[in-house]
Amino acid sequence: MFLVGLTGGIASGKSSVIQVFQQLGCAVIDVDVLARLVVQPGCPAHQRIVEAFGTEVLLENGDIDRKVLGDLIFNQPDRRHLLNTITHPEIFKEMVKETFKYFLRGYRYVILDIPLLFETKKLLKYMKHTVVVYCDWDTQLARLMQRNNLNREDAEARIKAQLPLKDKARMAHHVLDNSGEWSVTKRQVILLHAELERSLEYLPLRLGVLTGLAGIASLLYLLTHYLLPSP
Secondary structure (H helix, E strand, O other): OEEEEEEOOOOOOHHHHHHHHHHOOOEEEEHHHHHHHOOOOOOHHHHHHHHHHOHHHEOOOOOEOHHHHHHHHOOOHHHHHHHHHHHHHHHHHHHHHHHHHHHHOOOOEEEEEOOOHHHHOOOHHHOOEEEEEEOOHHHHHHHHHHHHOOOHHHHHHHHHOOOOHHHHHHHOOEEEEOOOOHHHHHHHHHHHHHHHHHOOOOHHHHHHHHHHHHHHHHHHHHHHHHHOOOO
16 A cells, blocks of 8 residues: 645645545545644643643633634744644654554555645655645636635735645646646546556555564464474
């Protein structure tokens, strides 16, 4: 099994592309969902966040107030780094656990939906393939203005706050161009899925694991039949 990192930009259509992959039966892990999971009350990251940032980041029910926390780290690199050192190891643990579950179920590849894949670069080294859901600037702007009911100035500001899609596209192994008709984009997703399914890049890891399991089984056999006393 191998990992596929998928990302995009605001209003590029990433969520719609993910839905198509899921309809095709693909395994998808949403890293944003994991990020919310690891900061729930009772989790180690939750306690450490409260210790680092104070009880002001808590809602009445004990959950982390993501808006308040976001405001605290906005334009504060040191605080942002502190938060990342708390949450990233926990997110990675959950990612490994979810990936292993799909491995045991026989999936050839797993898609990781990672919004900041190229910005943080933390997970890039684990990705065999990277995919960007792209659309041109005018299309992205028009979609965002319509979807969020924003004026042009506010929409442009939100887009410019992110790494440009054209830059992400240059760094990716695969680009799904969602600038035109949805049927064209959907066809690109189907073709990419077929290409990844045909890939044999999942074999080395799976064969390695099977070899390891066979070795353990052989060792247990030897222990049972030669080292332990006969009844």
